[in-house]
Every structure is written in structure tokens, then in C-alpha cells.
Amino acid sequence: MNITVTVNGSARTSEVEPRMLLVHYIREVLGLRGAHVGCDTTSCGVCTVLLDGLPVKSCTMFAVQADGRSIMTVEGMATNGQLHPVQAAFHSEHGLQCGFCTPGMMLVAKAFLEENPAPSEEEIRWAISGNLCRCTGYQNIVKAVQAAARNMSEVSK
Amino acid sequence: MTTVETAPSAEHPGWMGKSVPRIEDARFIAGRGNYVEDVVLPNMLHMAILRSPYAHARIVSIDSSAAMALPGVVAVVTGALLAEHKLAWMPTLSGDTQAVLATDKVRFQGQEVACVVAEDRYVAHDALELIVVDYEPLPAVVTPQAALEDGAPLIRDDKDGQVDNRVYHWEAGDAAATEAAFAGADRVVSLTTFYPRSHPAPLECCGCVADVNPASGKATIWMTSQAPHAIRTVFALVAGLPEQNIQIISPDIGGGFGNKVPVYPGYVVATAASLLIGRPVKWIEDRTGNLISTGFARDFHMTGELALDGAGKMLGLRVKMLSDQGYAYADAQPSKFRAGLFHMVTGSYDLPAAHVVTDGAYTNKAPGGVAYRCSFRITEASYLIERLVDVAAVEIGMDPAELRRMNFVQPDQFPYRSATGFVYDSGDYAPALDLALEQVGYAEVRAEQQARRAAGATKQLGIGIASMTEALGAGPSRDYDILGIKMFDSAELRVHPTGKAILKLGVRHQGQGHETTFAQIVAHELGIPPQDIVVQEGDTDNTPYGLGTYASRSTPTAGAAAALVARTLREKARKIAAYLLEVAEEDLEWEADRFSVKGAPEKVKTIQEIAFAAYTNHPQGMDAGLEGVKYYDPPNLTFPFATYIVVAEVDVATGEWTPVKVVAVDDCGVRINPMIVEGQIMGGLTEGYAMAAMQQIAFDEDGNCIGSNFMDYLIPTAMETPHFDLFDTCTPSPHHPLGCKGVGESATVGSPAAFVNAVVDAVSHLGVRNIDMPVLSSRVWEAIHAAPG
Ligand code: FES
Numbered sequence A: 001m002n003i004t005v006t007v008n009g010s011a012r013t014s015e016v017e018p019r020m021l022l023v024h025y026i027r028e029v030l031g032l033r034g035a036h037v038g039c040d041t042t043s044c045g046v047c048t049v050l051l052d053g054l055p056v057k058s059c060t061m062f063a064v065q066a067d068g069r070s071i072m073t074v075e076g077m078a079t080n081g082q083l084h085p086v087q088a089a090f091h092s093e094h095g096l097q098c099g100f101c102t103p104g105m106m107l108v109a110k111a112f113l114e115e116n117p118a119p120s121e122e123e124i125r126w127a128i129s130g131n132l133c134r135c136t137g138y139q140n141i142v143k144a145v146q147a148a149a150r151n152m153s154e155v156s157k
Numbered sequence B: 001m002t003t004v005e006t007a008p009s010a011e012h013p014g015w016m017g018k019s020v021p022r023i024e025d026a027r028f029i030a031g032r033g034n035y036v037e038d039v040v041l042p043n044m045l046h047m048a049i050l051r052s053p054y055a056h057a058r059i060v061s062i063d064s065s066a067a068m069a070l071p072g073v074v075a076v077v078t079g080a081l082l083a084e085h086k087l088a089w090m091p092t093l094s095g096d097t098q099a100v101l102a103t104d105k106v107r108f109q110g111q112e113v114a115c116v117v118a119e120d121r122y123v124a125h126d127a128l129e130l131i132v133v134d135y136e137p138l139p140a141v142v143t144p145q146a147a148l149e150d151g152a153p154l155i156r157d158d159k160d161g162q163v164d165n166r167v168y169h170w171e172a173g174d175a176a177a178t179e180a181a182f183a184g185a186d187r188v189v190s191l192t193t194f195y196p197r198s199h200p201a202p203l204e205c206c207g208c209v210a211d212v213n214p215a216s217g218k219a220t221i222w223m224t225s226q227a228p229h230a231i232r233t234v235f236a237l238v239a240g241l242p243e244q245n246i247q248i249i250s251p252d253i254g255g256g257f258g259n260k261v262p263v264y265p266g267y268v269v270a271t272a273a274s275l276l277i278g279r280p281v282k283w284i285e286d287r288t289g290n291l292i293s294t295g296f297a298r299d300f301h302m303t304g305e306l307a308l309d310g311a312g313k314m315l316g317l318r319v320k321m322l323s324d325q326g327y328a329y330a331d332a333q334p335s336k337f338r339a340g341l342f343h344m345v346t347g348s349y350d351l352p353a354a355h356v357v358t359d360g361a362y363t364n365k366a367p368g369g370v371a372y373r374c375s376f377r378i379t380e381a382s383y384l385i386e387r388l389v390d391v392a393a394v395e396i397g398m399d400p401a402e403l404r405r406m407n408f409v410q411p412d413q414f415p416y417r418s419a420t421g422f423v424y425d426s427g428d429y430a431p432a433l434d435l436a437l438e439q440v441g442y443a444e445v446r447a448e449q450q451a452r453r454a455a456g457a458t459k460q461l462g463i464g465i466a467s468m469t470e471a472l473g474a475g476p477s478r479d480y481d482i483l484g485i486k487m488f489d490s491a492e493l494r495v496h497p498t499g500k501a502i503l504k505l506g507v508r509h510q511g512q513g514h515e516t517t518f519a520q521i522v523a524h525e526l527g528i529p530p531q532d533i534v535v536q537e538g539d540t541d542n543t544p545y546g547l548g549t550y551a552s553r554s555t556p557t558a559g560a561a562a563a564l565v566a567r568t569l570r571e572k573a574r575k576i577a578a579y580l581l582e583v584a585e586e587d588l589e590w591e592a593d594r595f596s597v598k599g600a601p602e603k604v605k606t607i608q609e610i611a612f613a614a615y616t617n618h619p620q621g622m623d624a625g626l627e628g629v630k631y632y633d634p635p636n637l638t639f640p641f642a643t644y645i646v647v648a649e650v651d652v653a654t655g656e657w658t659p660v661k662v663v664a665v666d667d668c669g670v671r672i673n674p675m676i677v678e679g680q681i682m683g684g685l686t687e688g689y690a691m692a693a694m695q696q697i698a699f700d701e702d703g704n705c706i707g708s709n710f711m712d713y714l715i716p717t718a719m720e721t722p723h724f725d726l727f728d729t730c731t732p733s734p735h736h737p738l739g740c741k742g743v744g745e746s747a748t749v750g751s752p753a754a755f756v757n758a759v760v761d762a763v764s765h766l767g768v769r770n771i772d773m774p775v776l777s778s779r780v781w782e783a784i785h786a787a788p789g
């Protein structure tokens, strides 16, 4: 099937098998390798991308379901060589270790902060609870999201 | 003995003890990590594994004709095909054997039976469905106790001379001295407990891309491996490939935690398939494959008995342990010790006598026994002693903190020889305990606990303490080897003409921050800023030989090697500086990043200037360049320690519990990068909580694995994971060149007992003495209702 998806701002048209998973389309057809696969049961969230601005687990969608819609992956977060505040905060707060969960975590955090720019710790923990991290114990991820929230509100002032 | 330089010192301001942001982050936050799944080669094929649905069965026949006929399928590999090439079996890291693909029988649910190699990953998985295997089910043996009963089905009937399901029997300590200690004791307390089977479950599963060039014979294998050099040697021995033709590249690893130390059948079959077909073959495991077939951890049934005098002084410790090894003995551990370092069970306590008896049994389960964020079975040992001390405290009516304090090995006893033969390098346990007690507000929490007990509150409070000591950094090569390969490690340092450097190590990080921490070591020693240093690991053609990253050994071994090789280069730099400044070497003094002439401080040569001269203007008669390599064989293990305190609230009506405060005081010696150290501790505490609260790989009576995916094998999310308060004390290692001890696993080793102690303490006034992990709310409820009251 022929699909057209807006990926990180540019339209991409490809021929895909109807059963191809969205995550395989992103990784193997588009060559964007920041989305990973970590489970078979929609549990881990390392495959998370933003579909029309909202987080989805791309292992649990077919590529054809994204036809006509827009996707943001981690590769689209930085603009003009400038890290997104969420990316910068994951770095400054040591919010990553092996980095495998990181793209998904950061995309969830970005979408969440757009909806809730001044969240509590509890709200942040709830927001990222669909994404597992095996390395950090989450505390520095929470700190990173808080730091990003502060930086984003400074910028928008 | 090498000298200890604690940080930050006047001599080396700057790089030690500094939370330098991680250099490696740049690629990960941009989505530009390079994990094995990201390796794509031209003409590459994809492999998928067919696994056994039975825990124990005879293979009557395998019909792969329909699979072969599917368009896109290139090959179906079976055990029979591998047997023709003498590859059906391979050695494990404990010197046992393990099937690559089953030939005669399957011996656990999930065992590898056949592999499909196809043009496309979807086709490979389609073809698995078309392979018809005729099994004749056999009775499964699912506990080590049943395995050792007379008449139990013999699991390893393939092994000559194996007449029962016993794997090993091993003892440590002094039986007679321990008997005498028990005979003279006023009190003996005991605890029987089970440390359940767990799985490291890094978020990235295992996988490889094997590319054997049919013309040159060179095998390049990208592999999720924490120990690429050792794997290369094992491949050479197993497959008979000449070792110079094997290149193992361990790319970025999405978490390891011990899971990625062993050799797995998928790696071997993919390599064999690439060799036979002449094209690259990629195998990426799925989560079920990871959880049911790759290295599990723990699975120890333990009984501990503690002898005490009337005042609470510990006199002796007696331990019996039975381990469930699965169908192959595959612990990744030093070969001299059959139950890893489990005999470290005396922990932080001055126990005059101890005797440890261990037995291992085969069962119809996956092999493994990996050091899951643990220095070879120390996690189980630490859990047993820290639970046992709490049981003793309740039984003799003493405060558990006091009982610990009065029995600690004292500062003036170091180096301390334990009753089971370890020589602890340094320690000062009471200050760590005191700091943790102070930070948790011990007296107030105890008062609150009393008030709630008196009021008969539904929500009771419990305080759980664990004061652990572990032994890591294997190891002195006289005692520590894996399959005969000594457990040294290595560092090669090359300073380029422009003063930038590359540091190549035999270890392989999986998120521990080596690219920053090890650069800081060189920066500390030579003054080259960390951002000017590339740390390279994981490529066996381009790094010196080493045993890899696990058991918290990287900083104790490779970290020492990095410091020492840098010091060697500094001595060469001194010679060059003397030549450039036209003075004698003794007239120079080193500061931070430069040599200056004593008494003429304006006459200096920086390390960058010296490096340039090493290639452009070096003294006649001296070798050009500024490079070196160091193999470091540590004189002893290192012995970090910690006190973890958990305050838990338990709902006695439902059995639900929550950790409401978690305090960690870690002493890992000198900290190179405190931010990274704290990250390791928080990750470790989370896994400690996970094991205490939810993680378990369980089996039903037929050997079906219950826990084969993330819906059934629970790992904590941000919601359940508690907040951690971290503190530290610093007792340097006297024998490590930088005073470091290693830290990656301390919290996983020590904290499970603190969580369980807290829950048991909350309900101990109701008569509860023990609840085994995972401490599910149903188990708490049952324990309350079964207690004598
Ligand atoms: S891969 Fe685990 S949720 Fe998508």
C-alpha cells in the first residue's frame, strides 16, 4: 500500500506491506533509529513517537494507520541545531544511562509539558508511567522534566 | 602498594570528584545511539528462533519442509545440522555444556529448537509457524528439592557419568569451629527463606549481526555483549575459528545488568548461518525469548542460623543453600567458587566462625545464574544475613540498629580476614549507619510506630535496615578466572600530537557512564580535559584484552589500569619536558596539566606542548609518541559498604504496602563523578525494590514459565518507584590507585533486605517473622492471618 506520512515536518511517501508495524516503518523504511523495540506486549514504551502531537506506542500500530497523519520522532526534537529544552534537561539532570528508553521518555515529556506546563512530581510520574526505564530509577527523569518545565516557562515569559 | 590520591587534592584540582555532565549523552538524546538493532549491512538476512513449548520432552522428529518452501526462506537450521559441524553443544561459563539447538531432548520451556534464516524478519517469523516438531512429553522437574529426590527423572542424561541431578557441592569456612561456637551459644536464631528466580530484563533484548566473509574467513560479529574479549576467545574455542579472524564489536548496549555476559545460542547459530550461507545474518531476540531463555538470576533456597551470646554478640553463622540451576550450570562466575561469592555471607559482622554448605541441582528450567547487578551471588548472601540479623533482633528483643552496631567489624580490624576467607580492604561501618539513622529520623519514626501499634491503626509503620558489605572488582588473578582466563583488565592510552587522546579499555559499559568517568581519570592524571578524550570500548580489534563489565569491576580494574597508564605517560612527558626546557628531570614539578621548573615557575611545558613535541621534537634515543598500555591485576577485591533504611507503611487490612521513605548511605571509596555514582545507586535501589516487591520468574508444576512477558513479569514504573534520599561517607580503598571501590551494584545487593525488613517490622508485633520475596500484598495478608498473633 502507498502511504504518505508527515515525518518531523516533511512529507514522506512509501510503499509498505499492510502488516508492517509503524515502528518498523520508522526505523527501517525511514531510517530513523531513535525509536526502539523492547517488548511484545505494549508495556515498555521505548517505541514511543508522537502521532499528531500525542504519544503512541509505535509497536502497536500499523504503518498504514499513520497514512495522512503526522509523526514526530526524537530526531525531530531539536530545531536549527538547538536541543529541545527537554533534551537539554535530560542531559543536565543525568536523566539517562543506557539511553534505550530515552527517546520515548523525552517525547512523552514534551507532549506532557505542552499540556501541563507546571506539573507536580506526582503528575510527572503518572505521565511517564507508560514508559519503563531499567537504569535510572526515574528520579532524575522526574528532575529533568521539572527542569525542562522551568526552562520552557522562562523562555515563554 | 600504589599510592592513593583522594579527590580533590591540591596536586590535582579539578577533575576528580566532579559531576562532569556525561559526554556520551549527546548521541543518545539525539536518537543517534548505535545499538545492535541499528546495524544494517548490505545483503543481510534475518533469523528467528523456534522454541520448545514443553519443559521436558523427547524430540521425535522435526519437519521443516513447509518452512523451507516458503518464498524468502533461505535456510532452516536444526540441531541435527549443527551436530554435523560439531556445534550442537557449547560450553557454559561454568564449564558445563549447554545445547545450541536441541538434538535429543528439550530440557526447558523456551529452549531453542530450530532457527529460520530469511530475507525478511516477517517471513522468518511466518516460517517458524510452518515447522512441525513432534515431541514426546516427559515429566518435568521444577524444584531443586524434587530434583535431588531418589528416582527423579535424570535431566542431563546426555552427560557421561552424570547419574543424578546434582550439579555441585561446595563448602566454605570451618565446620568444627562453627559447631563449637553454636555449642557455646546462649541463643540460636534461624531463618529459612527463598530468594526467587529473577531476570535482569534490560530494556534492549539480546541480539547480534554476524558477518562472515567467505573469501577472507574474517568473522565480524556485532553483539550485545558485556564481555566481548572473553566471547571472542570462547567463539574461537567453540567454533574452531582462528581467533585473529574473529572481531566482536559490542555497540551501544541498552542495559545489561549481567544478562549480556553469557554466550547464547542465537549468537552461535547466527554466526554459523552466516558462515554456511556467506551472507550477514541478524538475530534480534523478542522479549519472551529474553525472559524465558537468557540468563536468569538468584533462585537460592537458604537457611541461616546465627549463634549469639546473652548480650547479643554474634558467635557463629551456619548456612545451608540449595540453588536451582536450570538444566545447565551456566553461572558467569570465577571458576574456583562453585556458588559464586555467596560465602561473603558474613557481611559487615565480626563473626569468629562460619560454615557455608552449598548445593546446586539441575531442573527443567532455563540456565543462567548470572550476576544480576551483583558480584557473583553476593546479593543472595547479603539478603540472608541482613534478614537474619533482623530476625535475631526481634527474638532477643534488641533494637536492630544496635544489634548491627555492636557486631560490626571495627575500623581497627582492617584489613579484616573473614571466617570464610575474604580479606576486607577497608571499612568504617558505624558512621554510615549513624548517618542513615539520623537522616531517617529514627527515634521519631520508632515513636510513631509505637503510637500506631498502641492505637491498633490500620496503617502500621515498619523500619527496615540493611548494612551491607560486598566484595567486588574481581579480581586478583591468583583466585579469579573465568574458564581459565584470568580476571585482570586493561587500558591503552594514546595522546595525539595536538594533545587530544583516546583511551581504549577492555571493559564494556552499558549505561554506566564510562565515556565520562574514565576520561576524568585521565584528565585527573594528565590534565587533558575530559572533552578532549575519547573512550573506546567494545571492539576487540581495537581495544586491549579484558574481561568485561559486570560485578562492578570496571572502576576497580580498568579504572586502575587507566590511572596507571596515564602515570606512565606522565613520566615519559617529564623526560620530554626536561629535554625541551633543558633541565634535569628532578628539577621539574608537575601541576595539574604541566611541568614547571622548580624555582622558575614561568618556565613551563603543558601536556599539550609535550604531546606535540613527542611527535615533532622528541629527544634522540627516545621512542617517539606518547602512548602506553597497562594490564592491571588487582592485589585484592574491594569492599564497598552501605546502610539502607526503608520506612514502609503497611495496611494490615489488605496487606498493601508502600515505601514512604528510603535513605541510602553508600561508601564506595573515592567518587570520580558523584552524579554518575548517584545515578547508579538510584538505579540499583529501584531494582532492589523491584525484587522485594514484584519481580519473579515463576513456573507451574509442568515447568511452564509464568513471567514470560512484561504483563506477567512486573518491573516498576515511575509510579511505584519511591523517592530516594542519598548520602555518603568515604573510606578509600587502600590498594586501588585512586582509592575507588566500585558502586554499580551496591544498592541492588543491599536494599532488598531493607525493603523486606521494613514490611516484616511493620507487622512483627502481630507475630510475623518472615515474608518471602516478592512481598506481594496477598503474601503480607496471608502472613498476618497465619501468624500466631
Ligand atoms: S516496544 Fe514495548 S511498548 Fe512498544
Ligand code: FES
Pocket: A095, A096, A097, A098, A099, A100, A101, A102, A132, A133, A134, A135, A136, B203, B254, B255, B511
Ligand atoms: S536509561 Fe536505560 S532504560 Fe532508561
